[in-house]
Amino acid sequence: MQTLTTPYGRLDVDTALLELGELVVSDDGVELEVVSLEPLRFEPAPEEAEDWGE
Amino acid sequence: MSPAGVSAGVSAVGGSAPKVALVHDRLRPEETMLFAALERAGADVERVYAPHWRWEAGARRIDGEVVLLRTLSHARTLAIARALEADGADVVNRARVIETCGDKAATSAALAAAGVPQPRTFLAFSPETVIGACEELGWPVVVKPVVGSWGRMVARCRDADAIHALLEHKQVLGGPSHQLFYVQEHVDKPGRDLRAFVVADRVVAAIAREGDDWRTNTARGAVVRGVAVDAALERIALAAAGAVGGGVLAVDLLESSRGLLVSEVNHGLEFRNSVGPTGVDIPAEIAAYLTERARTSGERASRSAGASTPLPALQ
Numbered sequence: 122m123q124t125l126t127t128p129y130g131r132l133d134v135d136t137a138l139l140e141l142g143e144l145v146v147s148d149d150g151v152e153l154e155v156v157s158l159e160p161l162r163f164e165p166a167p168e169e170a171e172d173w174g175e
Numbered sequence: 176m177s178p179a180g181v182s183a184g185v186s187a188v189g190g191s192a193p194k195v196a197l198v199h200d201r202l203r204p205e206e207t208m209l210f211a212a213l214e215r216a217g218a219d220v221e222r223v224y225a226p227h228w229r230w231e232a233g234a235r236r237i238d239g240e241v242v243l244l245r246t247l248s249h250a251r252t253l254a255i256a257r258a259l260e261a262d263g264a265d266v267v268n269r270a271r272v273i274e275t276c277g278d279k280a281a282t283s284a285a286l287a288a289a290g291v292p293q294p295r296t297f298l299a300f301s302p303e304t305v306i307g308a309c310e311e312l313g314w315p316v317v318v319k320p321v322v323g324s325w326g327r328m329v330a331r332c333r334d335a336d337a338i339h340a341l342l343e344h345k346q347v348l349g350g351p352s353h354q355l356f357y358v359q360e361h362v363d364k365p366g367r368d369l370r371a372f373v374v375a376d377r378v379v380a381a382i383a384r385e386g387d388d389w390r391t392n393t394a395r396g397a398v399v400r401g402v403a404v405d406a407a408l409e410r411i412a413l414a415a416a417g418a419v420g421g422g423v424l425a426v427d428l429l430e431s432s433r434g435l436l437v438s439e440v441n442h443g444l445e446f447r448n449s450v451g452p453t454g455v456d457i458p459a460e461i462a463a464y465l466t467e468r469a470r471t472s473g474e475r476a477s478r479s480a481g482a483s484t485p486l487p488a489l490q
Contacts, residue, residue: 141224142202154201156226166201172249172277174324175425175441 127163129153136161192219193469195462196242196264198255200225204447205458206245212462218469225251230258238263239472241465243423245443249277249322252443265472267465268422268442275419276442279357280321282419286437289418291411293437294429295360302342305356309338315361322352324441326392331361362429362436367391369402369428369435371412372446372457374464375421378409380455393448401453411435423461 125132130149139145143155144166153163195218199206213220225246242264246252256270268276275281286293294317297308309316315333318341323329332338345353367385371378381404386397393399402408412426415437425444429436446457 140202141222141227142200142206144201170248171320171327172322172324173247174327175443175445 125161127153129163129165132163191473192217193466193473194219194221194240195465195469196221196223196240197245198223198225198228198242199245200251201247203247203445205445208447208450208458209243209245209461212456212458213466215459216462216466218462218466225255228255230255230262232258232261236263239475240264241469241472242266243461243465244268244273247443249273249324249443253277265468267468268424269420272420272422272424273442276424276440278321279319279323279439280355282440283357285418285420286415286440289414291414291418291437292434294362294431297356297358299356299358300354302339302356305338305342305358306335308356308358309335312358312360317359317361319357319359320352321355321357326388326390329390331389359438362431362438364391364429364431367397367430368438369408369430370449371404371408371426371428372444372449372455372460373412373416373422373424373426374460375423376413377460378404378412379460380404380449380453380457381408381412382449382453393445399448399452401449401455407435411437415440423464 122133122135125134127147129151130147132145132147134145139155139158139161141155141158145153145155147153152166154166156162156164195213197206197209197213197220210220210222242259244252244256244266246255253270253273256266256273259266260270275285280298283293283296295312299305299308315331318330318332320328330341332341367383368391369381369383371381381402383400383402384391384393384397385400388396391397411428415426416424419440423444425441426437427439427441429438450457
């Protein structure tokens, strides 16, 4: 496990196991989506849109 | 994975593992389960993260490559399906299926054309005709957005005052889809609805969703129980799946005094809460189907020595 500092709070993650599209939650309670693995990058997860889902 | 995503060329030639691409954006438990199931099924799985993918019109052919679409947005999924089909990919589900399932009015039209029982349904285009439809159906009625899921913005209106308020809201919301008024009879279901999981020509599992909310979506906290797939359930579920073009689908059904009625057909099915109660490994069923499909595709490509040989439609 590593502790990463992001503009949205800190994350405790195993960077080797992260996958694109995975959601993680920072200690500030912000949902972040893994949008790049190399370099590792997170962005706030998009809000649920009207046409999402089944 | 290349930045362009789904790779060129047909796999499974000469005994190599059949290749299946899975296009996703946000990883839900379903996608994680599907990746694992595909690998267990012996597929060579290509993961395609949609935000990194791009498509250039007419730039390449990927004839017969099997691609499962698992993106969250209906609009995004449909666009990707159309693009990959143009390249010759064997997309599950196909664009016309996504188009039909993603629009409740289109689903109702397809079910009606195929003679599949559904709740009595009206499509209207003005508040006046909506009121007329409601009075003909009898109160309460159910008003649904033509595009939407997880039970969002589905309303049960008990009288004319309620429907007037709802129509005002829809007019203020704007957007062309909110000006299509999709109104259904309220089916007095026995506290639950049914869902059948269809993989090609088989109903692999079925569940009942029970809840206090009249919208018995699992996204709204409904409790899931496995139910037996009897002949009546199987017949109507397969008929509904066929009506929209077939593929990997979830058919939602209501039990009524007139028998089973199809309320929805879902192209981007969620099954995380259904594997346990049914005892059926739904992702494994999907993976087995895709892997076999990819194997067949590879054999065809091998026989035709690289010639363009798109697969026939699912149904």
